[in-house]
Every structure is written in structure tokens, then in C-alpha cells.
Amino acid sequence: MLRRTVGMSSLRTAGAPGIVVAGLRKRYGTALALDGMSFTVRPGVVTGLVGPNGAGKSTTMRVILGLDAVDEGTALIGGKPYRGLRHPLKHVGSLLDAAALHAGRSGRDHLLWLAHSQGLDARRVEQVIEQVGLTPAARRKAGGYSLGMRQRLGIAAALLGDPPIIMLDEPFNGMDPDGIVWMRGFLRSLAAQGRAVLVSSHLMSEVQDTADHLVVVGRGKAIADAGVADLIAAVSGDRVTVRTAAGAHAMRVLVRAGATVAATGRDTITVSGWPADRIATLLSQNAVPFSEVSAHRASLEDVYLELTREAVEFRAATHTEVSR
Amino acid sequence: MKRALHAEWTKMRTVAGPLWLLLGTVAATVSLSAVAASLANCTATGCGGDTAKLALVGVYLGQAPVAILGVLVIGGEYGSGMIRTTLAAMPRRTTVLTAKAVALTGSVAVGGTVAVLGAVLAGRLVLPDAGDRALSLSDGPTLRAVFGTVLYLILIGLLSLGVAAAVRDSATGIGVVLGLLYVVPIVSQTISDPGWRRLLEKMAPMTSGLAVQATTDLGSLPIGPWAGLGVTAGWAIATLLVGGLLLRTRDA
Numbered sequence: 001m002l003r004r005t006v007g008m009s010s011l012r013t014a015g016a017p018g019i020v021v022a023g024l025r026k027r028y029g030t031a032l033a034l035d036g037m038s039f040t041v042r043p044g045v046v047t048g049l050v051g052p053n054g055a056g057k058s059t060t061m062r063v064i065l066g067l068d069a070v071d072e073g074t075a076l077i078g079g080k081p082y083r084g085l086r087h088p089l090k091h092v093g094s095l096l097d098a099a100a101l102h103a104g105r106s107g108r109d110h111l112l113w114l115a116h117s118q119g120l121d122a123r124r125v126e127q128v129i130e131q132v133g134l135t136p137a138a139r140r141k142a143g144g145y146s147l148g149m150r151q152r153l154g155i156a157a158a159l160l161g162d163p164p165i166i167m168l169d170e171p172f173n174g175m176d177p178d179g180i181v182w183m184r185g186f187l188r189s190l191a192a193q194g195r196a197v198l199v200s201s202h203l204m205s206e207v208q209d210t211a212d213h214l215v216v217v218g219r220g221k222a223i224a225d226a227g228v229a230d231l232i233a234a235v236s237g238d239r240v241t242v243r244t245a246a247g248a249h250a251m252r253v254l255v256r257a258g259a260t261v262a263a264t265g266r267d268t269i270t271v272s273g274w275p276a277d278r279i280a281t282l283l284s285q286n287a288v289p290f291s292e293v294s295a296h297r298a299s300l301e302d303v304y305l306e307l308t309r310e311a312v313e314f315r316a317a318t319h320t321e322v323s324r
Numbered sequence: 325m326k327r328a329l330h331a332e333w334t335k336m337r338t339v340a341g342p343l344w345l346l347l348g349t350v351a352a353t354v355s356l357s358a359v360a361a362s363l364a365n366c367t368a369t370g371c372g373g374d375t376a377k378l379a380l381v382g383v384y385l386g387q388a389p390v391a392i393l394g395v396l397v398i399g400g401e402y403g404s405g406m407i408r409t410t411l412a413a414m415p416r417r418t419t420v421l422t423a424k425a426v427a428l429t430g431s432v433a434v435g436g437t438v439a440v441l442g443a444v445l446a447g448r449l450v451l452p453d454a455g456d457r458a459l460s461l462s463d464g465p466t467l468r469a470v471f472g473t474v475l476y477l478i479l480i481g482l483l484s485l486g487v488a489a490a491v492r493d494s495a496t497g498i499g500v501v502l503g504l505l506y507v508v509p510i511v512s513q514t515i516s517d518p519g520w521r522r523l524l525e526k527m528a529p530m531t532s533g534l535a536v537q538a539t540t541d542l543g544s545l546p547i548g549p550w551a552g553l554g555v556t557a558g559w560a561i562a563t564l565l566v567g568g569l570l571l572r573t574r575d576a
């Protein structure tokens with residue numbers, strides 16, 4: 001665990017802490033990679049950047065890091081463009097591609113050159129190696145590392161400058177279940193220390209237990225930017241599911257009382273616009289047997305599919321129906 | 325700049341490749357020079373030509389590992405994708421390329437000096453007494469040939485770095501540099517017009533730069549020793565400028 005107070009150095013600098021992305025536009029030939037991408041990453045929160053492959057997640061991260069130029073818009077780190085940071089790894093720690101290593105260099109030496117580039121020394125390298133649990137393998141050549149070990153090495157590199165902002169592109173990719181659990185806890189602890197954490201994924205299930213805030217992207221822009229609970233509520237609507245063997249009877253009773261009803265399964269009907277307790281009372285008064293009356297709660301997966309349905313650019317032609 | 329240089333030097337010394345390539349330069353230079361010296365037809369008055377040039381002929385081969393090292397210093401990072409880590413850590417791209425150039429210059433200066441002095445020593449051991457006298461480092465033109473050959477190797481390394489920064493691929497970079505070095509002299513042999521051939525030899529990075537090895541009959545050279553090395557330097561500067569400009573303007 002980090003004992004030092006984290007992130008205070010750059011939180012004290014002028015401008016908004018965290019990352020502010022505003023109106024990014026970028027064209028590759030005829031393809032529009034970014035089309036007005038805007039969102040904010042705040043301290044103390046894990047923000048998930050989710051969307052289908054090709055939606056612009058990685059491009060946005062490269063723009064934030066000053067690697068790719070944009071045609072329009074700005075990406076600011078604590079109010080400053082990345083390229084203007086003197087020791088950037090002390091402001092933003094990032095992992096874009098865990099495989100981007102020299103196979104013949106040891107993990108420790110990889111961290112050592114990075115440390116030297118920021119004016120840090122070998123002691124800091126040993127600290128981050130221990131922090132990510134890579135000590136036994138640190139002096140071996142990185143070419144022999146498993147994907148999970150490479151991810152840990154990449155995380156160590158991101159932590160090297162003890163930055164207030166951490167940005168990881170698809171950190172769960174290729175990790176085994178142990179690694180995923182470790183990564184989740186680790187991201188949560190980074191946010192708990194007051195850091196701004198941005199994590200991208202093309203799989204909602206990977207971030208749903210980790211992120212507090214979600215930016216859903218599709219076709220180069222943010223199509224939703226909200227807290228996880230708010231997003232679920234928005235998609236769930238005010239529908240109630242009723243499970244009953246007397247479906248026809250229940251529907252007659254509910255329709256007579258003025259509810260909007262639809263049969264949605266062999267023994268389920270969905271009621272819109274009525275709270276669950278009122279439905280239960282009405283059915284009891286009319287002696288309609290039922291085994292369940294519950295407010296419909298969308299999963300994050302539903303939210304994601306709902307939001308990105310329009311935005312998925314390449315959907316297999318045969319894949320016409322999405323089963324719920 | 326100091327920190328970028330420290331980082332690039334750490335990169336250079338923490339993989340085995342650069343050391344092996346420089347040892348390759350030493351081995352190739354010394355052994356080719358020794359073979360050439362042993363085949364020389366020496367009499368009591370001399371070895372029938374330019375002894376210093378003969379003893380240093382090994383760099384024709386020894387420059388190839390230097391060129392590969394120059395390409396790999398940046399081309400290898402494009403191959404693995406590590407260039408993005410480098411540029412995220414050091415966003416000033418001109419500084420990164422400069423730091424790479426300085427780290428490369430230092431490494432090649434050490435390796436090149438060992439290779440060239442080894443070739444001279446081999447010449448002195450293999451050639452009879454006549455060659456021994458001609459290969460004294462206290463002799464001005466010989467010292468210039470030796471020193472100039474080390475500079476030549478550094479310039480070939482820098483030229484290779486510039487090319488690789490522009491093409492962003494190791495295999496392409498090595499192909500371009502070795503082609504530039506070895507194909508031009510071969511092509512020039514097929515040109516019958518002496519004027520054109522001379523011009524090509526003046527312009528090509530290898531044939532012009534190795535004029536610095538000549539110690540006798542300077543008047544017959546297509547280009548003077550230092551002017552020739554200047555042409556090679558021009559090549560190195562031009563490719564570094566183009567590579568640097570592309571590095572600054574392109575997405576990483």
C-alpha cells in the first residue's frame with residue numbers, strides 16, 4: 001500500500017483536476033474516428049470508458065497522452081495539455097498496450113529507463129515492483145512473461161511517478177480470474193486514495209463491479225456520461241414484471257383498471273406506468289393468483305446494448321436478434 | 325535533455341543487442357582487414373599502394389552492424405509499440421531523437437575506436453616492416469585516416485537512425501540503409517561515363533566518406549578526405565532532419 005499522501009502535487013496546480021476532454025474531432029482519411037468526444041474524469045472515482053471496438057476509446061486515450069493529434073478539440077490534464085507537462089508520468093500514469101516491451105529487457109530494467117526519464121531512481125522501481133507483486137519475475141526477460149505478468153508490469157509503470165491520474169486501456173484483456181479480481185480491487189484502492197482512474201473496456205461486465213461512473217461511447221462520441229445507478233434507472237424505465245399462472249385473468253383485471261399491459265412470456269406479463277405495490281394490491285383484491293410482482297431492473301449489459309444499438313458499426317448480418 | 329539521455333542510455337545498456345552488434349563490428353573490421361593485409365603484395369619499399377587504406381578496409385563490412393544498431397535504436401520501438409511508452413514518458417519528440425542520437429554516438433564511438441585500432445594493430449602484425457612504418461599513428465595522414473574512420477562509423481549510425489525514424493520499421497530501415505551503402509558503389513561500376521561515375525562516387529555516403537582513409541595519391545580521389553566525410557555528414561544530418569520532422573508531425 002502507498003503510505004504517502006497521493007496526488008496532492010498536481011491537485012494543487014491551477015485548473016480542473018483530473019482529465020477534461022472537450023469536443024475532440026479526428027478524421028483518418030474518410031473515416032471519422034472521433035466526432036465530438038467530450039467527458040470528464042474526476043478524482044476519487046473509477047470512470048469506465050465503455051463502447052464497442054472501433055468506437056474511439058483507444059484513440060481518445062492516445063489523444064489525451066499527446067500521442068495522436070486531433071483536428072479539433074482539447075484534452076487537458078489538470079488544465080494543461082499533456083505535451084506541456086514537464087515530467088508527465090508524475091501527472092498521468094497510463095497503460096495502453098501491455099505487449100509494448102522489448103522482449104530482451106527485464107521488467108525491472110524496463111521500469112528503470114522509465115524512472116530515469118522522470119528523474120526517479122531505482123528505489124522507486126523496487127517499490128512499484130513490490131506493489132504489483134512482480135518481485136519474483138522482475139529480473140527475468142519480459143519476453144518470457146505471461147500476459148497477466150505484462151499487465152502487472154504495465155501497471156507498475158503507470159504507478160512509477162505516483163500520479164494523481166491513472167489511465168488504463170483494456171486492463172482486463174487476457175487476465176485470468178485471479179488477475180481480474182486483483183485488478184478490480186487495485187483500481188478501487190487507487191480511487192479510494194483520491195486518484196482519478198479511467199479504465200476502458202469493450203465488455204460492460206468487466207467494469208460493472210469496478211466503475212462508479214460510466215462514459216459510454218459509440219461512433220467517436222460519448223453517448224452517455226452518468227453514474228452507474230442513474231444509467232440503470234434510466235434504461236429500466238417504470239416497468240413491473242408479474243409472474244402468474246392466470247395470465248389472461250390478470251391482464252383482464254389490470255386493463256379494466258386502466259394499466260398498460262403486455263404478455264412477455266408464458267407466465268409473465270409486463271405492466272408499464274404502475275408501481276409494483278399497487279399492482280399487487282389490485283391482483284389480491286380480485287383474487288388473481290401470482291407468484292411474483294417485481295420492478296424490472298435492467299442490467300448494465302442491457303444499458304450498454306440499449307445505448308450502443310445505434311452505434312455499433314459492424315454487426316454480423318446474421319446477428320439480427322439480441323436475446324435478453 | 326539530461327533525463328532523456330539517461331533514459332536512452334539505460335535502454336541501450338539493458339539489452340544484449342547493442343553490445344553484440346558492436347562486437348560484430350570489431351570482429352568484422354579486424355578480420356577483414358587482417359585478411360586483406362595478408363594478401364597484400366609487399367616489397368622492401370612498400371605494399372604497392374595505400375597501406376592505411378588497406379589496413380582499414382575492414383570497415384566496409386564492419387559498418388553493417390553499426391547501421392543495424394542505428395536502425396534498431398528507434399525501429400525496434402516501432403516494432404514492439406514501445407515508442408508510445410517512450411513518447412508518453414518524454415513528449416518532446418525532438419529531445420527523444422536527440423537523446424537517442426547522443427547515446428548511439430557514444431556507443432559507436434567506443435565500439436568503432438576498438439574496431440579501427442584493432443584493424444591497425446592487425447595490419448602492423450600481418451604486414452612486413454614496410455607496412456609497420458606506414459601504419460604509425462604519429463604519421464599525420466594515417467592518424468587522420470584512423471580518426472576519420474571512427475567518425476565515419478558514427479555518421480553511418482546516425483544516418484541509419486534518421487532513416488529508421490522516417491520509415492518506422494526495422495526491416496525497411498535496414499534495407500534502405502544497406503542499399504544506400506552497398507548498392508550505389510556497385511551501380512557506379514556499371515556506369516561507363518567516367519564523369520557520371522565520379523559524380524555518383526562523390527555523392528554516395530560510403531564512397532565519399534571512405535575517402536577519409538586515403539593517405540597517398542590524394543589528387544586522384546573523386547573527392548578530398550575531409551570533404552568526402554562532409555558528404556557523409558550531410559547525409560546523416562539530412563536523414564535526421566527528415567526523420568525528426570516526421571516524428572514531430574505524425575501520430576505515434
